[in-house]
Amino acid sequence: MIVNEFELISKLTNSLPTNSFVVEGAGDDCAVIDSGQPGRYLLFKTDAVVQGIHFEADADPVRVGHKALSRCLSDIAAMAGRPIAALVTIALPEDFDVEYVRKIYEGMSEVAREYGVAIVGGETTTNPERVLISISLLGDVASDKCIKRSGAKAGDALFVTGDLGGSIAEKHLHFHPRIREAHWLVENFAIHSMIDLSDGLAGDLRHILDASKVGAEIRAGSIPISRAAKLQAKMKPNGKTPLIAALSDGEDFELLFTATSKDAVALLDGWKKQFPHTRLTCIGKINATQGLKIRDEHGVRELNIHGYAHFS
Amino acid sequence: MIVNEFELISKLTNSLPTNSFVVEGAGDDCAVIDSGQPGRYLLFKTDAVVQGIHFEADADPVRVGHKALSRCLSDIAAMAGRPIAALVTIALPEDFDVEYVRKIYEGMSEVAREYGVAIVGGETTTNPERVLISISLLGDVASDKCIKRSGAKAGDALFVTGDLGGSIAEKHLHFHPRIREAHWLVENFAIHSMIDLSDGLAGDLRHILDASKVGAEIRAGSIPISRAAKLQAKMKPNGKTPLIAALSDGEDFELLFTATSKDAVALLDGWKKQFPHTRLTCIGKINATQGLKIRDEHGVRELNIHGYAHFS
Numbered sequence: 001m002i003v004n005e006f007e008l009i010s011k012l013t014n015s016l017p018t019n020s021f022v023v024e025g026a027g028d029d030c031a032v033i034d035s036g037q038p039g040r041y042l043l044f045k046t047d048a049v050v051q052g053i054h055f056e057a058d059a060d061p062v063r064v065g066h067k068a069l070s071r072c073l074s075d076i077a078a079m080a081g082r083p084i085a086a087l088v089t090i091a092l093p094e095d096f097d098v099e100y101v102r103k104i105y106e107g108m109s110e111v112a113r114e115y116g117v118a119i120v121g122g123e124t125t126t127n128p129e130r131v132l133i134s135i136s137l138l139g140d141v142a143s144d145k146c147i148k149r150s151g152a153k154a155g156d157a158l159f160v161t162g163d164l165g166g167s168i169a170e171k172h173l174h175f176h177p178r179i180r181e182a183h184w185l186v187e188n189f190a191i192h193s194m195i196d197l198s199d200g201l202a203g204d205l206r207h208i209l210d211a212s213k214v215g216a217e218i219r220a221g222s223i224p225i226s227r228a229a230k231l232q233a234k235m236k237p238n239g240k241t242p243l244i245a246a247l248s249d250g251e252d253f254e255l256l257f258t259a260t261s262k263d264a265v266a267l268l269d270g271w272k273k274q275f276p277h278t279r280l281t282c283i284g285k286i287n288a289t290q291g292l293k294i295r296d297e298h299g300v301r302e303l304n305i306h307g308y309a310h311f312s
Numbered sequence: 313m314i315v316n317e318f319e320l321i322s323k324l325t326n327s328l329p330t331n332s333f334v335v336e337g338a339g340d341d342c343a344v345i346d347s348g349q350p351g352r353y354l355l356f357k358t359d360a361v362v363q364g365i366h367f368e369a370d371a372d373p374v375r376v377g378h379k380a381l382s383r384c385l386s387d388i389a390a391m392a393g394r395p396i397a398a399l400v401t402i403a404l405p406e407d408f409d410v411e412y413v414r415k416i417y418e419g420m421s422e423v424a425r426e427y428g429v430a431i432v433g434g435e436t437t438t439n440p441e442r443v444l445i446s447i448s449l450l451g452d453v454a455s456d457k458c459i460k461r462s463g464a465k466a467g468d469a470l471f472v473t474g475d476l477g478g479s480i481a482e483k484h485l486h487f488h489p490r491i492r493e494a495h496w497l498v499e500n501f502a503i504h505s506m507i508d509l510s511d512g513l514a515g516d517l518r519h520i521l522d523a524s525k526v527g528a529e530i531r532a533g534s535i536p537i538s539r540a541a542k543l544q545a546k547m548k549p550n551g552k553t554p555l556i557a558a559l560s561d562g563e564d565f566e567l568l569f570t571a572t573s574k575d576a577v578a579l580l581d582g583w584k585k586q587f588p589h590t591r592l593t594c595i596g597k598i599n600a601t602q603g604l605k606i607r608d609e610h611g612v613r614e615l616n617i618h619g620y621a622h623f624s
Contacts, residue, residue, distance in 0.1 A: 011410075012417045016431040017424040021396050024432075031432035033397055035452060037349040046358075046399040046448045048437045084333050085345055087358040089446050098323075105324045112329040119328040120336075120343030125360045129441040134401050136358045136448035140347060 027211070028149050029078035029196060030139070041146050043081040043139035047071045051130040055173070061100050063173040064133070065107020071198070072137040073115055073177035074253045078196040079148070080186040081141035083117045083179065089134040091127030104133065115179055145186045147257070152193035152212035154288035156258035159267070161280055164201055164252050165229030165245035172251040182255060184274055189267050194257035200248045202303050204256055206292055218284035218303075220296035223247065247294075247303070258286055339523070340461050341390035341508060342451070353458050355393040355451035359383045363442040367485070373412050375485040376445070377419020383510070384449040385427055385489035386565045390508035391460070392498040393453035395429045395491065401446040403439030416445065427491055457498045459569070464505035464524035466600035468570035471579070472593055476513055476564050477557035478540030484563040494567060496586055501579050506569035512560045514615055516568055518604060530596030530615075532608035535559065559606075559615070570598055 018025060023041055024032035033042040049071065051057055055064045069086060076083045088108060090101060101124070112119050117137070161178055178196070185191050193212055197204050201223070209216055220243055229245035240248070259267060264282055271280040284295075292303045330337055335353055336344035342355040361383065363369055367376045381398060388395045400420060402413060413436070424431050429449070473490055490508070497503050505524055507516050513535070521528055532555055541557035552560070571579060576594055583592040596607075604615045 012414060012434060015421075016417075016434075017421050017429065018432075019396070019428055019430045022430045022432055025430065026433040031397060031399065033432070033450065035347070035349060035352070035354065035396065037347060040347070042347065042354075042450070044397060044399060044432060044448075044450055046401050046433070046435060046446070048401050048403060048435065048446065050403060050437055050439055052440070053438050084331070084347065085343060085356060087343065087356060087448065089358050089360050091360060091362060091444060102324060105328075109327075109329050116331055117329065118331045118334045118337065120330075120334055120345070120356060121338040121358070122324060122328075123358060123360065125362055126365050127362055127439065127442070127444060128364070130439070132403060132439060132444060134358070134360065134446040134448075136356075136399065136446075138345065138354070138356055138450065 024148065029075040030081065032079070032146060039143055040140050041143045043076055043079055043141055045072050045075045046134060046136045047075065048132060048134040050132045059173060061103035062107035065104040066111050067173050068104070068133040068135050069108045069111045069117070070175060070177045070253070072135045073111070073117070073179060074196040074198070076137060076139040077178045077182040078194050078255060079141055080145050080182045080191070080194065081139040083115055083137055083139045085118045085120045085138045086112065087120060087136040088122040089125065090122065091125045091132040093128050093130070094126060115177070147186060147191050147194040148211070149193055149195050149208050150211035152208050152214050152258045152286050154214055154286055155261055156192055156286040157261040157264040157282050158216060158218065158256070158258050158284045158286060159280055159282050160197070160201065160224065160254055160256050161278060162252065162254040163224045163226035163279060164197070164254065165242065165249045166226050166232050167228070167249055167251040169228040169232065171226070171228065175253040177253060178255045181275060181278065185257065188270060189259050189263050192258045192260070194255060197252040197254045197256055198250060200250050201252070201256065202247045202292065208256065208258070209290065209292060213290065215287040215290040215292065216284055217287055217293040217295055217300065220294050222281060222283045224279055224281045261285065336460065341387040342393065344391070344458060351455055352452050353455045355388055355391055355453055357384050357387045358446060358448045359387070360444060360446040362444045371485060373415035374419035377416040378423050379485050380416070380445040380447050381420045381423045381429070382487060382489045382565070384447045385423070385429070385491060386508040386510070388449060388451040389490045389494040390506050390567060391453055392457050392494045392503070392506065393451040395427055395449055395451045397430045397432045397450045398424065399432060399448040400434040401437065402434065403437045403444040405440050405442070406438060427489070459498060459503050459506040460523070461505055461507050461520050462523035464520050464526050464570040464598045466526055466598055467573055468504055468598040469573040469576040469594050470528060470530065470568070470570050470596045470598060472513065472536065472566055472568050472595055474564065474566040474591055475536045475538035476509070476541070476566065477538050477554065477561045478544050479561055479563040481540040481544065483540065487565040489565065490567045493587060493590065497569065500582060501571050501575050504570045504572070506567060509564040509566045509568055510562060512562050513564070513568065514559045514604065520568065520570070521602065521604060525602065527599040527602040527604065528596055529599055529605040529607055529612065532606050534593060534595050536591055536593045573597065
């Protein structure tokens with residue numbers, strides 16, 4: 001990732017052309033479009049993975065295909081949407097291996113079938129030095145069930161699905177976008193805000209806080225830390241602690257969301273019955289005062305912009 | 313372009329996952345989706361341009377932005393659609409120049425404003441060796457005015473807009489997608505089939521013929537040859553003749569379409585009044601017998617797969 005990507009994008013996307021179809025432009029998990037169909041919004045998302053950046057040259061191309069499409073599906077999940085159709089652009093060196101490309105399509109097709117997505121076209125183009133896959137996804141959502149980043153309210157409880165951190169070891173190529181889970185959530189509870197975790201818990205929570213103009217306090221002891229993050233910390237004693245990994249590692253592709261705190265117990269109970277194999281954790285609460293704070297046995301501290309510097 | 317791109321895509325896209333939303337998947341200018349809105353179809357298209365392949369490193373980045381978005385718009389035009397919203401992915405070397413990227417966005421924004429398209433998001437990612445821009449475009453069209461490649465009928469007259477060939481000299485960075493022209497055509501005449509010229513007249517006409525299971529005969533003397541193609545032939549006497557350039561050069565981004573021949577005179581007359589600065593030419597006719605033939609002063613010959621080999 002380019003260090004100042006967020007600043008660059010926000011600079012460039014400040015004054016982009018818009019029109020009357022746009023409900024949400026740049027700045028949420030998906031763009032939201034009102035094409036005139038009563039009660040429905042379209043969701044529109046694009047995402048690219050690049051060899052050497054998002055996957056290694058020796059990674060199983062079937063898994064690379066999985067990841068490429070699942071990343072976009074995770075963004076549709078974050079808005080509680082239904083995926084409809086995907087377009088695939090694969091940029092390849094001139095001497096590419098047809099079998100490698102076939103396996104990428106095989107991986108994408110497996111995921112597409114599982115989630116009911118049509119792959120409605122593919123373009124191959126040339127990128128001489130490395131493989132790049134860009135996926136474009138169209139989905140839709142009931143207009144009154146479209147969950148944005150901007151709806152978090154003071155007093156909300158803050159929830160996260162799954163276990164966090166250490167995704168690089170394996171999970172980034174093997175995750176399940178939380179489409180069904182998101183649908184169950186919005187059908188059964190008033191979800192106020194939601195995002196998928198791609199940049200790490202601390203960074204993505206900040207996107208919710210900024211969009212909603214609120215703050216949050218999370219409890220260090222309740223952050224669900226993955227086995228991979230613990231294992232990595234053991235193998236690299238001078239690296240990230242498991243907690244820091246869970247706060248700052250990217251590509252978890254879990255859902256982070258808020259709901260009124262009076263629903264918290266019912267939500268956790270209902271979830272356990274519905275998704276017994278996927279953890280759901282309440283990790284803190286939304287505050288009216290802006291800023292992101294973390295509470296541990298030593299008290300409450302500010303989490304800085306990178307989620308972990310000055311935090312040991 | 314990868315030599316066997318068409319074969320590869322057709323092999324890979326033979327058995328892609330589909331669903332009940334899909335009206336047309338891979339194989340036309342845009343995918344066509346029925347999202348349930350009465351009387352409307354969604355159009356969905358993605359297209360990438362790569363530095364060193366589709367534009368040179370020293371090309372004006374404003375024009376590169378123009379081209380990147382206009383290519384997709386040309387595909388929407390080919391189905392007589394209305395563009396709604398675009399997403400932009402720019403893959404950049406780590407040491408990219410922010411001003412260069414800003415100018416790409418400036419070019420895209422100019423085109424977007426001209427055609428009423430919203431740019432609803434942008435992603436930047438890393439491609440260490442060269443700039444790659446992938447655009448994803450959402451549009452819509454009246455379901456009874458959506459023109460496909462597959463509707464050409466024996467007896468149809470065959471028309472092409474503009475002048476052909478030599479686009480590489482300048483036009484590939486300075487063309488105007490034929491959105492308004494396409495709308496005027498479908499509102500005033502029964503257009504049977506349409507495609508935009510990206511691979512060259514002979515190649516793209518073949519896409520119409522294959523999809524429609526018909527043949528065509530074109531008249532060499534009526535092909536509208538661009539000044540650029542004539543100039544290039546003069547400067548390179550051993551290169552392509554102007555006619556061969558007009559038949560085989562890519563990136564013209566003009567419309568090639570068919571309509572019943574009894575409308576031909578009214579269509580040409582109406583066009584001249586409506587678009588006095590853009591040429592429209594009837595270049596031949598659709599036949600029931602498959603194959604692509606060209607007629608010149610020596611008689612009628614088969615045009616081969618590349619549009620020009622064995623043709624001197």
